[in-house]
Amino acid sequence: VKNTDKLLVAKLKELKEILNDSEDKDVAIRELHSIYDTVIEDHKKNVLDKWYDFAKEKRMDVFAIGNEIKLCNLREEDRDSYIKLQKENAIMPRAFKMDGFEDLLWGEVCDEKVFYVSVRRRTDDAYMGYCSIKNIQKDDLELAVELLKEFHGHGYGRQALTLFLISIKEYAGIDSFKALVDGENISSQKMCESCGGKPSGIAEYLLHDKEYMEKYEQENQNEITDQMRETAKKFSVSPEKLLTHVLVYRFKV
Secondary structure, three states, X not given: OHHHHHHHHHXXXXXXXXXXXXXXXXXXXXXXXXXXXXXXXXXXXXXXXXXXXXXXXXXXXXXXEOOOEEEEOOOHHHHHHHHHHHHHXXXXXXXXXXXXXXXXXXXXXXXXXXXXXXEEEOXXXXXXXXXXXXXXXXXXXXXXXXXXXHHOOXXXXXXXXXXXXXXXXXXXXXXXXXXXXXXXXXXXXXXXHHOOOEEEEEEEOOOOOHHHHHHHHHHOHHXXXXXXXXXXXXXXXXXXXXXXXXXXXXXXX
């Protein structure tokens, strides 16, 4: 999520500078703990006592078939392609040099709370990316779609997301979802809208330090583009909010 990634990186850089000052080190450590706790709380928020577990769907070799693509169950052989996809979108590429980091990423995909399907090309079974529900235990189900860069610009994302939504409704009877999109990510916005997503305001993402966010918005006005201004109008918010927030799309299948 491009803009909010920049926001988080800026905050972490600030804390790193504070950590280099022995007198203020405790302040930085408390802030880092606060950010971590907030991320964990966000993950737990609105978790249901009962939820649809997608157990049957997770056992399907092929979840759904479209004209050019198919949605398939998780395969161990997809691991390297999935890691490649994450590297293409990484804001901190050096993290991939850390021992166990790639295992951690792959483990998140395999987590029981996630419903993940690989997007594969029908003609040659090539791995193209994935569609997922990030946490099936939540009341407000959040969608995620990512494709390898070599498959961008061909309408595959729209095909995959449409097929994913229709198939979930068919199998599970679930028809309400949301997606979070960066304010500068025009292609993802168009994809959401082409699949029936409706603009539904904005949301904080990862960082919830309102004072810091307002300061960041004031100091980075020069990064607001004309396209972001148009998007802000559509979502009825001020353009600077797109520097620190993500767009929310709602889907009703």
